[in-house]
Amino acid sequence: MVNETQHTCSTSSSSKSDGGSSSGSESSKDSSRCSTPVLDADRHERLREKMRRRQDSGDKWFSLEFFPPRTANAAVNLISRFDRMGAGGPLFIDVTWHPAGDPGSDKETSSMIIANTAVNYCGLETILHMTCCNQTKDDITGHLQKAKRLGLKNIMALRGDPVGEEWEEEVDGFNYAVDLVKHIRNEFDDYFDVCVAGYPKGHPEAESYEADLRHLKDKVFAGADFIITQLFFRAETFLKFMKDCQAIGITCPIIPGIFPIQGYHSLRQLVKLSKLEVPQEIKDVIEPIKDNDAAIRSYGVELAVSMCRELLDSGMVHGLHFYTLNREVATTEVLKRLGIWKEDPRRPLPWAVSAHPKRRVEDVRPIFWASRPKSYIYRTQEWDDFPNGRWGNSSSPAFGELKDYYLFYLKSKSPREELLKMWGEELTGEESVFEVFTCYITGEPNKNGYKVTCMPWNDDPLATETNLLKEQLEKVNRRGILTINSQPNINGKPSTDPIVGWGPSGGYVFQKAYLEFFTSSEIVTALLKVLKKYESRVNYHIVNVKGQNITNAPDLQPNAVTWGIFPGREIIQPTVVDPVSFLYWKDEAFALWIEQWAKLYEEESPSRMIIQYIHDNYYLVNLVDNDFPLENCLWQVVDDTFELLN
């Protein structure tokens, strides 16, 4: 029977021919296959595999180091920086362990929580530093367990600075980083990717450069996957170090730590801490300009660029690690000048993915949280499964309670005074609210001369894609259709399109037109009459804060409104309008009127009562035009509604 023949099957994407049953490759009938289309290998590989793949393909990469901030406000800013710098495409970021800042706690400024936010909410591959000196085994295990629970997958194992002047080794204690590496491998097997520190000039406390190299080798052989080095000032320092490492059998990746000089004082402080010496030729340049920050930064960028070029040109370096000091400008400039900052990062999906391992398969979300992805991630963090290919298959019905969601980084980034300037110190009626929405859309200043750069439903300026609809949006907001979410219809644009593209190249992306807004019950009454004409074409959900719900969605089914067709893959449909989750979103969307806007005003004040009135009486409406190849009819629906009202 032919059936008995051994099947062989290529698992690689390159063409190859197997030699039949004798080739010994896996039998494809039994082979496991991906249960989700692999759109982006980055989501599925561990950090060391990503590094390996980049090295094999010759793609240069960079990574960014941050330290935990001291205040909650600074944390909010740092998260925004993660989003902005994440857009440049770092292979990973790392967050230092700040022993004085209760680093393993749940405080919003702890190392653990900052790293958690980077992974889960900013979708960044993240290394959490961890020191072991002066800590008990139980403490360390507890931290590692917590890190694992939060979805962190990479640890930088460090000794840390001993407390007190006279440090002595503890018997059976954690005296060196190597002890921590061993502990991680003993207790967590291969779960974590482990990074260790290398010292191109030798650790200041080591007996000798050679002895320090041997310590490094011990760390690697204990189970470290790669090395990040201390900063240095000359490329030759690193290249020599790397050769010395290789000479004694260290073969794992060694990533040079780059410190762009950004100011005189920060340089001095860092040099003092790391016990390094600044080369005379650098001192000679800096000393004369030490009070001119701009000049020093400019020199620092120049110096970093030329050193990085030398490293990359050596052929020995594939990735560069940047000590950012939580600053953005200098590092970004160096990266842009090196050409490794991604100007147009390909979006794997049309929304911001999370890097938590359990969300690796997540590839569909309701459109409602499009402008509040962190809130969506927060409210679904307890889910065990994430929708994989289809909504409703594996999605848990329970969203996190609304009352829990006021995470510090979901708060508005703007202080109350600024919000009042944007949204009005005093509202005189519903029309003043229309005006705020209109200004947000147009980007024009309001009547007091302030630009409206955020709204309760959207902490950022208007998305590029929404700009495509700007003119129509302005018109309808002015008349009380208060839009909070929309997308144009797209009939098969290349997946590489800079505005609406996402996913791997060679594909085509599609969208159904979508419009979501708050509006009065008078407008809803007219709208419903108009929608009868569009019954088979437009799906709608109309709901008020009390849960009165009007819809023509068939059988509570989700409506896919964004999808992509790619070579060699199943269809990806990452965004849906789902009748069930809409009712959870409704609670959040209405609550934002009160929590973010009404509460800016005194209780009982007319302004507060106006917002309260809207909250109590308006409806939240969403409309989908199913006929994506035709011209978007939703504007016509709105026009017809206004006409009916006149």
Add this chain to the structure above:
Amino acid sequence: MVNETQHTCSTSSSSKSDGGSSSGSESSKDSSRCSTPVLDADRHERLREKMRRRQDSGDKWFSLEFFPPRTANAAVNLISRFDRMGAGGPLFIDVTWHPAGDPGSDKETSSMIIANTAVNYCGLETILHMTCCNQTKDDITGHLQKAKRLGLKNIMALRGDPVGEEWEEEVDGFNYAVDLVKHIRNEFDDYFDVCVAGYPKGHPEAESYEADLRHLKDKVFAGADFIITQLFFRAETFLKFMKDCQAIGITCPIIPGIFPIQGYHSLRQLVKLSKLEVPQEIKDVIEPIKDNDAAIRSYGVELAVSMCRELLDSGMVHGLHFYTLNREVATTEVLKRLGIWKEDPRRPLPWAVSAHPKRRVEDVRPIFWASRPKSYIYRTQEWDDFPNGRWGNSSSPAFGELKDYYLFYLKSKSPREELLKMWGEELTGEESVFEVFTCYITGEPNKNGYKVTCMPWNDDPLATETNLLKEQLEKVNRRGILTINSQPNINGKPSTDPIVGWGPSGGYVFQKAYLEFFTSSEIVTALLKVLKKYESRVNYHIVNVKGQNITNAPDLQPNAVTWGIFPGREIIQPTVVDPVSFLYWKDEAFALWIEQWAKLYEEESPSRMIIQYIHDNYYLVNLVDNDFPLENCLWQVVDDTFELLN
């Protein structure tokens, strides 16, 4: 907290407004929702629900009755008739219980297996008749359990004709249909929809017409869902009966049994069996023409059409049940003239669905079995889950063994002599095989003057859709690219398109171009060189009978090649090219060379050796052009290959 508000949500497709928490409708947060897009309510409703929905919507419908055939050959023909008559859109078919034919057995001609085939392989809603007279409770329970196991959901409960002249009631036995109805409800609760027989003239053995009505009422009150009547000759007979039923409280649907007179002898036999009297006015017409079959049939059709019109016009009748006597012409003509035969039945999916309840969610299949859907259903009959939305999620990796698949109705419908005429009494080389393939594509007669209407991989003439590619297919087959499956690319045609459309109206369907063929290793070598030029655009799988496998499919992922976008729904992607199942298909596709073609010839004969050579040395190739919005490049790939060979 607004969160506490009761959510209400419409579950119907029509627009309606719920009155908030006081409306008492289900809370949507907890409501279960469809895990699969409901494309076709018919696949999800039980028969009585379908009837109800048709009655509510005013759509007239029909059903068809068949009896089990006596021979295996007749069974093969009956299954083909199911496919052809199923295309006209019957609400259900029913299969009579043939006590003398071992009706519950596994024989290919048993009532049970014929009904099983209708449900599972022809996708028809099916009622299995069952009689209870002279049978033990265990026998009956056994039959019902088996029917349930096979996926049958509807039983027509009958007494059956007593064996022997002097029938006596058994105490506690199954003496009347009502006993069977009660038994079904006792033992199987609400699993089955139960139908019972009604006698518009009264049962011939009943004490009186009134007594018979009371028996009918007993059957209905014991749990029957609807009634199908014995045949009758005048509309008024049925309408009076229906009013009499309603008068005594029978409210379930009553479906008139229609018998189009098709011949003198069959009429006489049926009348004798059913103890009915033929009205004088009919006798007066028929007697003079009793030897003229065509005239009688023509009169029978006329009579049936006018009686059916009268029934439908009464407003009391929504469906008509036809006693076909396993014949096609008369019933089809009546239905066409009544305008209730669906000339262009909407396909719910691009392949023939199965009506087994466990396959209700099945909405994706590999393209390979496109011309052998019954084989696919057979080989996956043991699966517990069917791919639902995505291939590979829930599909079992195990296909049924190839050696089991020679089910009688998978055999060729043509006898050996006919196949030899079509495929060649004597082959002179590979070119004679190319010639057979070419004739099948073109529809032209072969050199002996016979048309090639089937091939081992396709028991039917070329699909309409394939006709779109006819010219190119002819060209390549002539040169040894022996095509067995193909589809054109489609970039968003309406779902109502008569050739490529499927699914509900208002949608758009898409396809990637697909081509599958056997070809020599010389051509494969050239093809592989050519494919390098198309690397990012064309996905390919190339395999020989020994399992040597060459592919560029990324990560063993399936490639969706047919998909549809519909209003208010997730994307449906019913056809994939899947690297894993392709290797199962490969075994079947290669085996068909030997089993269906080579074995037509004597062992050691040159003809047989030619087929054996092709089987042993050719490759099976499939190609997908991922760039569906552009002109299909697969013909260019083949042209380039031929050019390279020249």
